Amino acid sequence: MIDISSRVLRAMIALDELRNFSLAAERCHVTQSALSQMVRKLEDDVGLQLVDRDRRHVQFTPEGLRFLATARRVMQELDEIHIDLKDHASARRGRVNIAALPSLAAHWLPPIVAAYKKAFPGIELGLFDCTPLRALELVRLRQADFAITADGPGRPGLEARLLFRENFVFVCHRSHPLAEKRRLALADLNGCHYIRLIRSGSIAQHLESALRNLALRDTGLEVEQVATVAGLVANNLGVSVVPEMAACYFDPKQVAIVELDATELYRPVYAVTSVGKTLSKAAQEFVTLLESSEAPQSAARTPGKAKK
Amino acid sequence: MIDISSRVLRAMIALDELRNFSLAAERCHVTQSALSQMVRKLEDDVGLQLVDRDRRHVQFTPEGLRFLATARRVMQELDEIHIDLKDHASARRGRVNIAALPSLAAHWLPPIVAAYKKAFPGIELGLFDCTPLRALELVRLRQADFAITADGPGRPGLEARLLFRENFVFVCHRSHPLAEKRRLALADLNGCHYIRLIRSGSIAQHLESALRNLALRDTGLEVEQVATVAGLVANNLGVSVVPEMAACYFDPKQVAIVELDATELYRPVYAVTSVGKTLSKAAQEFVTLLESSEAPQSAARTPGKAKK
DNA sequence: GTCAATTACGTTCTCCGTAAGGATG
DNA sequence: CATCCTTACGGAGAACGTAATTGAC
Numbered sequence: 139m140i141d142i143s144s145r146v147l148r149a150m151i152a153l154d155e156l157r158n159f160s161l162a163a164e165r166c167h168v169t170q171s172a173l174s175q176m177v178r179k180l181e182d183d184v185g186l187q188l189v190d191r192d193r194r195h196v197q198f199t200p201e202g203l204r205f206l207a208t209a210r211r212v213m214q215e216l217d218e219i220h221i222d223l224k225d226h227a228s229a230r231r232g233r234v235n236i237a238a239l240p241s242l243a244a245h246w247l248p249p250i251v252a253a254y255k256k257a258f259p260g261i262e263l264g265l266f267d268c269t270p271l272r273a274l275e276l277v278r279l280r281q282a283d284f285a286i287t288a289d290g291p292g293r294p295g296l297e298a299r300l301l302f303r304e305n306f307v308f309v310c311h312r313s314h315p316l317a318e319k320r321r322l323a324l325a326d327l328n329g330c331h332y333i334r335l336i337r338s339g340s341i342a343q344h345l346e347s348a349l350r351n352l353a354l355r356d357t358g359l360e361v362e363q364v365a366t367v368a369g370l371v372a373n374n375l376g377v378s379v380v381p382e383m384a385a386c387y388f389d390p391k392q393v394a395i396v397e398l399d400a401t402e403l404y405r406p407v408y409a410v411t412s413v414g415k416t417l418s419k420a421a422q423e424f425v426t427l428l429e430s431s432e433a434p435q436s437a438a439r440t441p442g443k444a445k446k
Numbered sequence: 447m448i449d450i451s452s453r454v455l456r457a458m459i460a461l462d463e464l465r466n467f468s469l470a471a472e473r474c475h476v477t478q479s480a481l482s483q484m485v486r487k488l489e490d491d492v493g494l495q496l497v498d499r500d501r502r503h504v505q506f507t508p509e510g511l512r513f514l515a516t517a518r519r520v521m522q523e524l525d526e527i528h529i530d531l532k533d534h535a536s537a538r539r540g541r542v543n544i545a546a547l548p549s550l551a552a553h554w555l556p557p558i559v560a561a562y563k564k565a566f567p568g569i570e571l572g573l574f575d576c577t578p579l580r581a582l583e584l585v586r587l588r589q590a591d592f593a594i595t596a597d598g599p600g601r602p603g604l605e606a607r608l609l610f611r612e613n614f615v616f617v618c619h620r621s622h623p624l625a626e627k628r629r630l631a632l633a634d635l636n637g638c639h640y641i642r643l644i645r646s647g648s649i650a651q652h653l654e655s656a657l658r659n660l661a662l663r664d665t666g667l668e669v670e671q672v673a674t675v676a677g678l679v680a681n682n683l684g685v686s687v688v689p690e691m692a693a694c695y696f697d698p699k700q701v702a703i704v705e706l707d708a709t710e711l712y713r714p715v716y717a718v719t720s721v722g723k724t725l726s727k728a729a730q731e732f733v734t735l736l737e738s739s740e741a742p743q744s745a746a747r748t749p750g751k752a753k754k
Numbered sequence: 755g756t757c758a759a760t761t762a763c764g765t766t767c768t769c770c771g772t773a774a775g776g777a778t779g
Numbered sequence: 780c781a782t783c784c785t786t787a788c789g790g791a792g793a794a795c796g797t798a799a800t801t802g803a804c
Contacts, residue, residue: 140528143451159784172770174785184528186535192722192785194778197588200541200726201534208527218447219516220492226509227494233508244778399556416501418508467759480795482760487794499759501802 147209157196234419235264237273237282261420276360282422285410290342298408308396311374331376334360455517465504543572545581545590558752569728593718598647606716616704619682625702639684640670674750
């Protein structure tokens, strides 16, 4: 199998353009002797004369011209991939695919995305809002560079970095007895009519153990979307517990949002990556930005103050 | 400027296909260590990690995959040009452009072309029938690989190889006094009404010096095509002297063709090439065939016997 | 412990530069 | 005689192979 280096291709192209060994050698930053040897070796390798040197003029043979055409195409390809890789290395170009839980994608992520797009305008962003399991699957399938989710640690092949811990808040109708409290303990929820979120979601999973020991009354309502909970609570059909970030779904005129004094009750938010898969520079930058971003403040009590 | 050799491209492709350093190294006929170093050096050169090796699995990074796509395109180009050049080197493929005088192109060349096409079916042939000057110009312009013409020696930048010498014959109407002779000396033409060919043609040029000393009567006719001479002679408007090969233009029923006993009167036929321009293998083979071909026999006295 | 890739190191060999050679205009 | 390419030769460095090392399963 023949071996051809891009140096030789460049030399041949220079030789064609300058029609002069000395000048071509100069352009290639080698001596004229070296270029002469390069051409000779190439000709030996392919078994054909490619250039006619009649001591005064440099002329390519028909075969040499065919070779040149290929050489130019190849060099264009190599130059392009080189620039392309440099761009990717410096995060000037590229694409980052992110799998995130819907609530995070909708409320915490947008300002970070905005900051990222400003800092790295050449990077395309793909944002998948999906269930926790799907998010991890996308990372494993390499369809997402990383996931932003409440799950992750302990999963084989995945690596999770804690970004922040999100507190839960209690939501009820303003007419509810607990509506006027500043803070509640979990025990205060005993006896309440509770609206559940479906189990497959991240929220229910983190609430389950904490709520199991409470004497909650079942409303018979189990819904999928937090927005539905908001509607139900607004119509005084029950109470619920949701992450701080979901508070904005609730209409403050009808719904009271009360902080929970329960340190054991929180939802961790991780950046989850595949072990052994180096992130692209662009994705690395995004994760760095995530890590430097603050945990969200309660959107309920301190509206319009998303960051410290 | 980065230097990438095809060996490295092959290695990366093998690594992608086999997902295993040891196997890929084997395919590339190097040790696994060498391949590891090759990949590392490539990554250093481009400044990016292209392959994730987690000790057990080989996975390409997004940038690595981009690189691979280019690598495959480039290798395809290089493999193709290699095959292409090998084919040209062995005259399996290619093209030969020939500039030849009309009379040679029409009468001497066809059987040679036929033999050549049989021996080298993959070679395309271009045949230009043109004036002597134009033939040499085409060679100089490299639009023709070589010329078959009566001119050539002494021209700067051109190289002429004598193929054969073609004799001239005397042509006249059957009613002409010289029609019954077996052989004529040049002096026998004195007093004849002579039909001239134009000076720019090869025939007139070779006749000029020999005929200058004869006392020919001018018919006032100077024509361009030998076929026209044939028509004029057939109508008894004069006599002429033409190369043996042109004899077939004349109608034997009306025109007598007489050999000339004049050793100094002949038209040399050369294969003319550009000095310092190596012929393609295909063209070389054609010239070889030309050189091994016999000079044409008189088509007049021995019809149907083109070769000895 | 085994397997697979990396690292270390010595050697080989390629490739380049210097300098001399040769041909051409 | 000057120019331009080729050839000869010697040295620097790259690349390869052997072998020891590391790390994962």
